[in-house]
Amino acid sequence: MARDLDGRSGGFGRRFGDLDRSLLLHCRTSQVTQAAETAGRAGGGLVVTADRGNLRGCLGRARHLREVDHYRRPVLLDAARYVGDARLPAAAPFDQRWIDCQRDLGLPVLTDSGYLARDDTAGLAGILERAARLGDAIALLPMHPSWLADRIARQTLIRYVAAVGVPVAVVVEESANPFTPASTVPGLLQLLGCGVPVLVLRADLPALGMLCSGATAVAIGTEPALRRLDPRRPARYRPPTGVPRPSVLVRQCLSYAPLAEIETTMRRYPDNGMWDCGCATCAGRGLGWLVDRPDGERGRTAFRHSVDVLLDLRAELTGPSVQLNEWSWRARCAAAASRRREVGWDLLPMLDHWQEAIAPPTTSRMPAPTSRRAGGSSRFSRATTPRSAA
Numbered sequence: 199m200a201r202d203l204d205g206r207s208g209g210f211g212r213r214f215g216d217l218d219r220s221l222l223l224h225c226r227t228s229q230v231t232q233a234a235e236t237a238g239r240a241g242g243g244l245v246v247t248a249d250r251g252n253l254r255g256c257l258g259r260a261r262h263l264r265e266v267d268h269y270r271r272p273v274l275l276d277a278a279r280y281v282g283d284a285r286l287p288a289a290a291p292f293d294q295r296w297i298d299c300q301r302d303l304g305l306p307v308l309t310d311s312g313y314l315a316r317d318d319t320a321g322l323a324g325i326l327e328r329a330a331r332l333g334d335a336i337a338l339l340p341m342h343p344s345w346l347a348d349r350i351a352r353q354t355l356i357r358y359v360a361a362v363g364v365p366v367a368v369v370v371e372e373s374a375n376p377f378t379p380a381s382t383v384p385g386l387l388q389l390l391g392c393g394v395p396v397l398v399l400r401a402d403l404p405a406l407g408m409l410c411s412g413a414t415a416v417a418i419g420t421e422p423a424l425r426r427l428d429p430r431r432p433a434r435y436r437p438p439t440g441v442p443r444p445s446v447l448v449r450q451c452l453s454y455a456p457l458a459e460i461e462t463t464m465r466r467y468p469d470n471g472m473w474d475c476g477c478a479t480c481a482g483r484g485l486g487w488l489v490d491r492p493d494g495e496r497g498r499t500a501f502r503h504s505v506d507v508l509l510d511l512r513a514e515l516t517g518p519s520v521q522l523n524e525w526s527w528r529a530r531c532a533a534a535a536s537r538r539r540e541v542g543w544d545l546l547p548m549l550d551h552w553q554e555a556i557a558p559p560t561t562s563r564m565p566a567p568t569s570r571r572a573g574g575s576s577r578f579s580r581a582t583t584p585r586s587a588a
């Protein structure tokens with residue numbers, strides 16, 4: 199039984215089971231209509247982020263989604279108080295109205311936590327204890343990467359999370375260094391092993407590996423700003439201006455690329471076999487057909503293609519054996535890194551980090567299809583809340 203640091207027991211409703219092994223789209227309130235339409239498949243769902251602190255708008259859209267659109271896939275609401283230069287610290291109290299409104303809507307309760315800075319152990323304990331007192335909440339932990347990369351900090355994090363026992367949803371801030379520290383991936387894998395349900399939110403595609411390794415759910419952003427958490431910017435920093443270029447997912451590269459870049463690369467390497475797409479939207483066509491869509495349709499079609507591919511990958515990577523899922527993911531990361539090299543695209547360090555974090559198969563003996571998933575004995579487990587068929 200999960201207990202908080204004061205020894206009280208926690209309890210979680212069965213509705214949490216709907217999240218089991220879900221791949222969620224992390225989207226803005228303004229993107230909900232399109233995201234719900236495309237993520238309406240088995241295994242899909244949404245994390246809806248409040249735009250610029252507009253909690254009322256986010257709640258209103260969620261109510262419409264449930265009561266008018268009758269959307270029945272998992273939905274989480276993200277108050278995003280940990281974002282931007284005016285972010286709140288981890289010590290900031292939760293907004294009880296935000297918590298109550300999620301309950302009223304019948305949604306899993308995700309805490310509106312502030313940002314967990316490096317070495318802020320009191321902030322960590324505070325978020326976990328307050329989430330445990332709510333009795334039905336997922337503790338949102340938007341954290342500095344040192345909590346996973348630094349050995350002592352990681353041990354502290356895992357000890358507290360395991361002791362309190364509430365499910366946690368992790369958002370890992372981008373490292374200020376150009377490369378994410380390699381130890382972030384093994385750090386997350388250790389957190390998965392601590393016996394508490396773990397979700398990874400506001401992530402990029404490589405977070406799919408966490409789903410292979412037993413994460414309860416992973417949320418991948420619909421746009422670059424929702425696929426990462428930026429560090430606080432220097433005072434004189436001015437964000438880049440201009441219209442963002444539409445990006446689409448290139449399945450064999452396990453990454454997004456701007457359509458314009460895909461078009462250029464396709465012309466240079468027309469026969470390397472990575473441009474045809476078998477997703478429901480493309481139906482075997484080459485990705486060039488997305489480029490050729492009329493201006494008014496291109497963005498929507500590209501969005502649908504990317505979500506289709508994500509949910510296809512999710513279905514392929516969440517078999518009954520965690521070990522086989524991990525090996526499959528490792529092999530895909532190796533192949534994707536090789537594909538990117540072939541066409542001269544930048545290397546993605548995360549693809550290497552995953553290959554280093556998962557031990558390769560060393561024996562011909564195939565493992566029995568068992569689950570060593572985190573939180574296997576909790577009410578998140580498939581034994582009590584079978585997931586929808588993929």
Ligand SMILES: [Zn+2]
Nearest residue numbers: 475477480503
């Ligand atoms: Zn496609």
